[in-house]
Amino acid sequence: MADAEAGKKIFIQKCAQCHTVEKGGKHKTGPNLWGLFGRKTGQAPGFSYTEANKNKGIIWGEQTLMEYLENPKKYIPGTKMIFAGLKKKSEREDLIEYLKQATSS
Amino acid sequence: MSSRNPERKQRLVGQDSHLSRIFLLLLFVVSAQGVTPNPEACLVSSSVNGSSISCQPPAQIPHSLPADTIFLAVEFFNLTQLPADFLQGVPNLQELHLSSNRLEDLSPKFLLPVPQLKVLDLTRNSLTRLPPGLFRISAALCTLVLKGNQLKFLEASWLHGLKALRHLDLSENNLHSLPPGLLENFPDLLTLDLSNNYLQTLPPDLLRGPLNLERLHLEGNRLRVLGEGLLAPQPKLRYLFLNDNRLASVAAGAFRGLQKLDMLDLSNNLLTTVPTGLWTSLGKAARNLKDGFDISSNPWICDQNLADLYRWLVANKDKMFFRNHTRCSGPEALKGQRLLAVAESH
Numbered sequence: 001m002a003d004a005e006a007g008k009k010i011f012i013q014k015c016a017q018c019h020t021v022e023k024g025g026k027h028k029t030g031p032n033l034w035g036l037f038g039r040k041t042g043q044a045p046g047f048s049y050t051e052a053n054k055n056k057g058i059i060w061g062e063q064t065l066m067e068y069l070e071n072p073k074k075y076i077p078g079t080k081m082i083f084a085g086l087k088k089k090s091e092r093e094d095l096i097e098y099l100k101q102a103t104s105s
Numbered sequence: 106m107s108s109r110n111p112e113r114k115q116r117l118v119g120q121d122s123h124l125s126r127i128f129l130l131l132l133f134v135v136s137a138q139g140v141t142p143n144p145e146a147c148l149v150s151s152s153v154n155g156s157s158i159s160c161q162p163p164a165q166i167p168h169s170l171p172a173d174t175i176f177l178a179v180e181f182f183n184l185t186q187l188p189a190d191f192l193q194g195v196p197n198l199q200e201l202h203l204s205s206n207r208l209e210d211l212s213p214k215f216l217l218p219v220p221q222l223k224v225l226d227l228t229r230n231s232l233t234r235l236p237p238g239l240f241r242i243s244a245a246l247c248t249l250v251l252k253g254n255q256l257k258f259l260e261a262s263w264l265h266g267l268k269a270l271r272h273l274d275l276s277e278n279n280l281h282s283l284p285p286g287l288l289e290n291f292p293d294l295l296t297l298d299l300s301n302n303y304l305q306t307l308p309p310d311l312l313r314g315p316l317n318l319e320r321l322h323l324e325g326n327r328l329r330v331l332g333e334g335l336l337a338p339q340p341k342l343r344y345l346f347l348n349d350n351r352l353a354s355v356a357a358g359a360f361r362g363l364q365k366l367d368m369l370d371l372s373n374n375l376l377t378t379v380p381t382g383l384w385t386s387l388g389k390a391a392r393n394l395k396d397g398f399d400i401s402s403n404p405w406i407c408d409q410n411l412a413d414l415y416r417w418l419v420a421n422k423d424k425m426f427f428r429n430h431t432r433c434s435g436p437e438a439l440k441g442q443r444l445l446a447v448a449e450s451h
Contacts, residue, residue, distance in 0.1 A: 009426055012368055012396050013346060017296055017320060051150035073180055078148045078159030082226050082250055
């Protein structure tokens with residue numbers, strides 16, 4: 001079962017250097033992730049995405065994030081995000097569970 | 106065929122520059138209109154700042170690049186070497202992504218044509234060393250990622266020239282030790298990632314040099330001891346990851362002065378006890394570590410020696426990760442008990 005607590009630790013360790021999650025959180029190297037679920041790629045207001053990200057054209061949700069977070073550069077060729085991915089399915093599930101909670105009210 | 110950006114200049118170097126120009130313009134139109142990109146072609150896009158080129162198999166690595174290229178990604182190929190003069194003719198290059206190739210060696214001159222480079226990603230290659238003088242003119246480089254290579258050791262001289270370095274990622278290599286003075290010329294370093302190597306000890310002066318280090322990743326190594334002086338040069342440290350080591354001993358003053366710490370991870374080590382004063386030296390007991398701490402998966406001996414830790418735990422319990430995995434291994438009467446429960450009943 002997905003563990004949001006474990007997911008939060010993964011986020012702090014591997015994502016927080018470039019991303020914030022809270023409403024009104026600042027953009028850093030990567031966009032603030034508030035409102036992620038149910039949104040099309042490349043739509044966080046005020047962030048300068050690559051064309052590759054903007055044109056991917058999918059909706060972020062559990063399935064798409066599972067695929068993306070395993071190998072971001074394969075899912076969005078041309079992305080500027082430097083992240084090799086999370087190989088372990090359980091880690092991706094945990095992270096996605098945390099993101100579900102942390103990026104929406 | 107229309108150009109979306111009349112200011113975009115495109116000068117190509119090379120023999121078939123006319124054909125290349127048409128080819129690249131075609132790719133630009135295709136991608137600009139949102140048509141499903143042809144996987145056999147590199148992705149090309151353009152902005153007022155310059156062109157971005159991204160290539161993965163089955164696309165071919167281009168022989169020539171637009172002179173205004175600012176972003177170049179050549180990834181997932183089986184390249185063991187880069188073509189000579191690979192970066193010739195792209196003087197404005199800002200980002201170079203070469204992850205998931207099989208690069209074994211880099212030419213010492215390979216970055217000379219790109220003095221504006223800000224980001225170099227070499228994740229998942231086969232580098233065992235870096236040539237001397239590689240970063241001689243890389244005074245603009247902010248981010249260097251060498252994650253997932255085969256570096257067995259490092260020489261500080263390999264990194265000479267990286268005056269502006271902010272993020273250094275050396276994780277997932279084969280490093281057994283580090284040289285002294287590694288960071289002494291990186292005043293602006295914010296993040297150092299040494300996770301998932303084989304480090305047993307650290308040079309005591311490791312963190313001397315940066316003025317404002319924020320994140321230090323040491324998880325997944327073989328560290329047995331956290332010494333008194335290691336963290337002393339970085340009182341503004343915010344994130345400290347020491348999980349998944351073999352830590353059995355932490356010096357009483359190891360965290361002295363870390364008043365800005367937001368996250369401390371000591372999970373999955375061999376800690377049975379900690380010295381008195383360790384936790385009180387973590388700034389005010391009431392100060393919230395904004396993100397939290399994790400001391401789970403250690404073989405804690407829940408006796409009087411943990412009195413200090415119990416007080417601190419109770420004061421900071423809402424920031425404690427994995428309470429159910431933070432348990433006593435002894436003494437026998439308390440074996441298996443949750444550490445927080447023992448602390449609260451103390």
